[in-house]
Amino acid sequence: MKKKLILSGIIMALLIVIKPQTISIANGNYNTNEIVNEVDVVKIKDAVCKVYENKHLNTSNDVKEYFDEDIYDYIVGKYTTHQHVQDIYDLNLINYNIDLEVLNQVKTENLVELELQLDISYNYSNYPDINSGEGERITVVYNTDTNKILDLISPYDYYDEFMRENTSPELQSRSSIKTKEAMTTSNLNNKLNKLTKEIDNNYLTLSNKNSTEKFIPEDNRIQARSYALNNSRIVSYALNNCKKTYPSSGNGSTPYYDFSKISGSWDCTNFVSHALLAGGAPMYSSSSSGITGPSRWYYRNLSNRSSSWAGVNQLYEFLTRNKSGYGPAGTWANFKDVNAWSKGDLYQFHNGSIWRHSTIITSRGKNGVAIVTGRTSPGVYNFDQLASTIYPNGTHRVTTVHRN
Numbered sequence: 001m002k003k004k005l006i007l008s009g010i011i012m013a014l015l016i017v018i019k020p021q022t023i024s025i026a027n028g029n030y031n032t033n034e035i036v037n038e039v040d041v042v043k044i045k046d047a048v049c050k051v052y053e054n055k056h057l058n059t060s061n062d063v064k065e066y067f068d069e070d071i072y073d074y075i076v077g078k079y080t081t082h083q084h085v086q087d088i089y090d091l092n093l094i095n096y097n098i099d100l101e102v103l104n105q106v107k108t109e110n111l112v113e114l115e116l117q118l119d120i121s122y123n124y125s126n127y128p129d130i131n132s133g134e135g136e137r138i139t140v141v142y143n144t145d146t147n148k149i150l151d152l153i154s155p156y157d158y159y160d161e162f163m164r165e166n167t168s169p170e171l172q173s174r175s176s177i178k179t180k181e182a183m184t185t186s187n188l189n190n191k192l193n194k195l196t197k198e199i200d201n202n203y204l205t206l207s208n209k210n211s212t213e214k215f216i217p218e219d220n221r222i223q224a225r226s227y228a229l230n231n232s233r234i235v236s237y238a239l240n241n242c243k244k245t246y247p248s249s250g251n252g253s254t255p256y257y258d259f260s261k262i263s264g265s266w267d268c269t270n271f272v273s274h275a276l277l278a279g280g281a282p283m284y285s286s287s288s289s290g291i292t293g294p295s296r297w298y299y300r301n302l303s304n305r306s307s308s309w310a311g312v313n314q315l316y317e318f319l320t321r322n323k324s325g326y327g328p329a330g331t332w333a334n335f336k337d338v339n340a341w342s343k344g345d346l347y348q349f350h351n352g353s354i355w356r357h358s359t360i361i362t363s364r365g366k367n368g369v370a371i372v373t374g375r376t377s378p379g380v381y382n383f384d385q386l387a388s389t390i391y392p393n394g395t396h397r398v399t400t401v402h403r404n
Contacts, residue, residue, distance in 0.1 A: 036112045055079035068148040085392045093122040110145045133383040158391045198393035229279040231344025237278035238360040238373040242381040250277025259310045260377030269358040270310040271375040284327025294318045312355045330399040338368030341398045350394035
């Protein structure tokens with residue numbers, strides 16, 4: 001393993017050479033005259049872009065001038081932690097581009113809260129033929145008196161979840177007690193050390209691939225399954241719909257309800273369920289009304305469905321326990337075995353506390369590296385993103401999927 005980056009308030013300059021990158025900034029739908037002046041908006045956008053360049057490109061942009069001193073070390077920890085992830089997995093991004101748009105602004109006295117959409121695209125230098133990317137919606141809190149950023153929140157990011165104790169998006173604000181505690185110097189250092197240790201331990205697990213066996217071609221492995229689903233259609237659905245504000249129905253008849261509309265909820269497993277529908281998985285319904293347990297898999301409407309339709313762990317339970325002869329089924333697979341899983345299978349992430357995120361394997365890198373696609377909410381997505389960079393501090397699992 002490469003030498004760990006020291007996560008502290010003092011950051012060593014990283015002397016690297018990178019190709020010219022592109023930053024594209026859109027104005028969005030807002031009136032700068034009513035809420036915040038254009039100079040401040042440009043400053044905020046510049047700060048965000050520099051933080052994400054540091055995070056993804058291992059650059060050493062000085063961002064101290066943009067942030068209040070109470071949040072600065074926290075922000076440094078955010079990008080140096082991800083630099084560490086990319087360092088130990090030997091990842092470099094090329095053809096990097098950020099599209100940034102201001103979606104909304106709310107002003108209270110001297111504070112402005114901005115919601116920003118970030119669409120980030122790139123290629124991994126290890127896999128230059130695969131176009132990858134991710135989408136985030138972040139909130140920036142800005143003080144118009146001091147001209148400083150008081151907080152930068154990405155509620156679906158593993159760093160913010162861990163440092164703010166896995167609270168829901170609504171609670172991940174700087175005003176919450178847990179967030180204030182996380183940003184004190186002693187707590188920040190303790191949490192950074194704990195997070196880095198979890199990332200390092202997880203690296204040892206994820207990187208220990210069983211690549212000595214003869215690789216079996218993808219199509220041969222899928223065809224060997226009894227009652228195989230159409231995995232290529234599962235993959236196509238995921239790639240074509242993850243960025244959409246309103247994804248399509250997986251089978252053309254089952255309505256797509258975005259579960260992120262529910263306070264404290266995410267849409268990732270609902271998205272995966274529709275991808276399985278696209279692959280030919282039949283629903284296994286119940287005559288019961290209301291929300292049933294994980295022994296069935298179906299969706300009629302928000303108040304008439306199974307918990308396995310949109311629950312991360314519930315979907316896993318349904319797939320791996322379903323012996324009924326109806327609906328889809330699944331088998332736990334060792335993701336370290338390059339022949340155990342295929343594109344179109346289910347890949348899930350634990351965030352250190354709970355099973356948090358569901359995705360579809362949509363590409364495969366060399367030596368059996370899983371590359372996944374998923375959707376968390378409008379604008380928040382993984383597009384052919386390396387699984388090792390998503391919740392790098394938690395365990396992962398793969399479930400192969402097929403018809404019953």
